[in-house]
Amino acid sequence: IESLDQKEIELHQTQLRLIREQTSTFIRDLNALRQEVGGIKQKTVAIEHSLGLGGLGDSRTSMIERLSSVESFAAESAKMHDLHSRDLKAVQDVHSRAMDSLKEAHATIPERVEYIEKLLGDSADRHARELKALKDAHDKHIENLSDLHRAAVHHATLPERIDFLEQALGTSADKHWREIEALKAAHAKHDAAHGKYASELEALKAAHQRHATVSERLDYVEKLLGDSADKHAKEIQAVKEMHTKHSSDLASMKLHHASLPERMDYIEKAFGDSADKHNKALMALQTAHDKHAKGLADALDTHATMGERMRYVEKLLGDSADKHAKELKALKAAHEKHAGDTSRDLADLKALHSHHASIPERMDYLESLLGDSADKHSTELAQLRDAHGKHAQDLQSLKGI
Incomplete structure (x- = not known):
């Protein structure tokens, strides 16, 4: 009886420990999946921030192909998220069915306690009946011994009668005493075992009152898993x-926004138009200068003295040599300022190129980031499936028990 009760208690403790371990494993897997979703959200925000900075690239066709590849990969990632959500729902369904079957296959704690109480009660009643029968047999034996003693008074001597009694009973006084002592020891052991069972039963009742029932714990775990699944679905929808x-x-x-080749064409066209315009202005100035020199030579040939001619030319042009020199100096200063502005713009553009990564580099970083996330997600999904397989094996072993 003691061994059966101990086996029942050990089996119950083993089942509770396995259920707690499996629940803890499943909660850890869900937390890891939640952290993965948070990491994907952070990476998505970082990608949006990096794509808003802009940059320069070498080929429009390559950029479009990579963007298409990234969009297709993102769509596949969304499909993988949907698949993982369905797998998680399937795991929850299997876990719920397994727990239902486990509850149906095993008796509840109140039923087991009632069985132990019934078993102990039946054993105590049986022990009382056997003890009463032993007492009745002992009284009957004493009565028979008294009758025999009264009958032996009329027979042979005392030693002969004792020898006859020992031979008739098949035992001696020492053997009978040893049997009585053994019976007393067995009775004391039985009383001690009965007291131990009563104390253990009281301790079990007290523990049962202090702790929640298996059904309450299962309801709490199912509620916890349901809330986590809903939150996970909301996070995936947000992603x-x-x-x-x-x-x-x-x-x-x-x-x-214009593409990179269009911007380059616009810059080249702007610089090209400015250079062509500058060349045209220089050609016009050279033509005017040649015309002026020719007119001066003709004036020298056809007009009066040099002083008169110079005064006439100055009057005709409405300008003097000093004014012409000032304007030429101002023109050179404007030309130098324009060249300096152009040099500074080119330097700023080169500095901008050096400070920012190119579009191919950003595309390589984005593809590497998405690839690492996909590999990590696949690895964690494989680990989750392995944990689910282990959980199913443990449930099968519990069913076998």
Whole structure:
């Protein structure tokens, strides 16, 4: 009886420990998945921030192909998130069914306590009946011994009668005394065991009153898992909405901003137009200067003295040599200022190029980031499936018990 009760208690403790370990493992897996979703959200925000900075690239075709590859990869990532959500729901369903079958297959704690009480009660009643029967047999034996003693008074001597009694009973006084002592020891052991069972039963009742029932714990675990699953679904939906917003923002940015080749064409055209305009101005100035020199030579040939001619030319042009020198100096200063502004703009553009990564570098970083996230997500999904397989094996072993 003691061994059966001990086995029942050990089996119950083993089942409770396995349920707690499996629940803890499942909660850890869900927390890891929650952290992964948070990391994906942070990476998505970082990607949106980096894409808003802009940059220069080498090829428009390569940039469009990489953007298409990133968009397709993001769509596949969304599909993987949906698949993982379905896998998580399937794991929760399997866990719920397993717990239902476990509750149906095993008796509850009140039923087991009632069984132990019934078992101890039946054993005590049986022991009382056996003890009463032993007392009745002992009284009957004493009565028979008294009758025999009264009958032996009329027979042979005392030693002969004792020998006859020992031979008739098949035992001696010492053997009978040893049996009585053994019976007393067994009775004392039985009383001690009965007291131990009563104290253990009281301790079990007290522990049962202090602790929640298995059904209450299972309700709490199911509620916890349900809340975590709902939160996980909301976070995945938020990631999908952020990805959709990111795609729309990227499309609108493509529509509102000119591409890199268009910007380069515009800059080259602007610099080209300025150079052509400057060359045309120089050619016009050279032509005017040649015309002026020819007119001066003709004037020297056809007009009066040099002083008169110079005064006539100055009067005709409405200017003097000093004014012409000042304007030429001002023109040179404007030309130098324009050249300095152009040099500073080119230096600023080169500095901007040196401070910011190019579009191919950013695209390589983005593809590497998404690839690492996908590999990590696949690895964690494999670990979650392994944990689920282990959980299913433990449930099968519990069913076998």
